[in-house]
Amino acid sequence: xxxxxxxxxxxxxxxxxxxxxxxxxxxxxxxxxxxxxxxxxxxxxxxxxxxxxxxxxxxxxxxxxxxxxxxxxxxxxxxxxxxxxxxxxxxxxxxxx
Amino acid sequence: xxxxxxxxxxxxxxxxxxxxxxxxxxxxxxxxxxxxxxxxxxxxxxxxxxxxxxxxxxxxxxxxxxxxxxxxxxxxxxxxxxxxxxxxxxxxxxxxxxxxxxxxxxxxxxxxxxxxxxxxxxxxxxxxxxxxxxxxxxxxxxxxxxxxxxxxxxxxxxxxxxxxxxxxxxxxxxxxxxxxxxxxxxxxxxxxxxxxxxxxxxxxxxxxxxxxxxxxxxxxxxxxxxxxxxxxxxxxxxxxxxxxxxxxxxxxxxxxxxxxxx
Numbered sequence: 001x002x003x004x005x006x007x008x009x010x011x012x013x014x015x016x017x018x019x020x021x022x023x024x025x026x027x028x029x030x031x032x033x034x035x036x037x038x039x040x041x042x043x044x045x046x047x048x049x050x051x052x053x054x055x056x057x058x059x060x061x062x063x064x065x066x067x068x069x070x071x072x073x074x075x076x077x078x079x080x081x082x083x084x085x086x087x088x089x090x091x092x093x094x095x096x097x
Numbered sequence: 098x099x100x101x102x103x104x105x106x107x108x109x110x111x112x113x114x115x116x117x118x119x120x121x122x123x124x125x126x127x128x129x130x131x132x133x134x135x136x137x138x139x140x141x142x143x144x145x146x147x148x149x150x151x152x153x154x155x156x157x158x159x160x161x162x163x164x165x166x167x168x169x170x171x172x173x174x175x176x177x178x179x180x181x182x183x184x185x186x187x188x189x190x191x192x193x194x195x196x197x198x199x200x201x202x203x204x205x206x207x208x209x210x211x212x213x214x215x216x217x218x219x220x221x222x223x224x225x226x227x228x229x230x231x232x233x234x235x236x237x238x239x240x241x242x243x244x245x246x247x248x249x250x251x252x253x254x255x256x257x258x259x260x261x262x263x264x265x266x267x268x269x270x271x272x273x274x275x276x277x278x279x280x281x282x283x284x285x286x287x288x289x290x291x292x293x294x295x296x297x298x299x300x301x302x303x304x305x306x307x308x309x310x311x312x313x314x315x316x317x318x319x320x321x322x323x324x325x326x327x328x329x330x331x332x333x334x335x336x337x338x339x340x341x342x343x344x345x346x347x348x349x350x351x352x353x354x355x356x357x358x359x
Contacts, residue, residue, distance in 0.1 A: 027309070
């Protein structure tokens, strides 16, 4: 698959989730996560749209609810900082205001 | 005629050059003289015929190739034989330093038999432990391994060759291993009530869009997604169990279009 086609498709999925009003996207597949997080800045550039949607593999979602440390879950390594999901000042899950 | 060489089955079929390996009799008969349904097969016309359909490829093809000076010339003499690329050789090259190899579902992009054999080897190693099932964190690995598991059934044409390759390492795989991904484990083995019981701070107010990706929901029959196992809903449940809100979108079951080439 060409780079541009891949980025356009990724941006469409991210845009759909954003348009539906989500704070974040949750995927069980590491490769999907890699594409939708790592490539997100490039995908945004291709379609000239600000995306900034945080992605997470499913294990962190319940683990955050169990109050495990987001740092330990590797969520600080995401390209798109999961600011809508985590209040990094206290490092606990923060609901949308 | 050299066997197993691309183009070596070239013949003239009803006066037209073609490859015998993928010429269909019905189509060839239709292309014959009007209404005759006769198929005439002759040796290729651009090389001297040795006998019947056998032509002297060396006299033309290889003679021409030998006239060409390659751009890169190896300073060392050619090895006696090429490297052994059989599945058995690939297995020998794999380090057997751990009970379970790194979590990687072998892909079929290059060689299906090799991929199936390497996956069957992973199953065989897993069966040497007292574990009850194999857990995959990655749905791609899980999907590939489910596919390999199907390929390892006794009816599979490659199964006996895979089994022979494994035998060279003293391994054997009995197709009975339960193969699950992490999402299934959470729902089916641990159970969402157990997850909910441990929730300290509910994800109340968090709106999450599920994105399954293609491998975790396709093919549905191979992954045994049915009324008893609605595995295409598990991610929804995992979001809802700790108090999150599911936000569905058009791409919920789409592929992420992972770019494998530049």
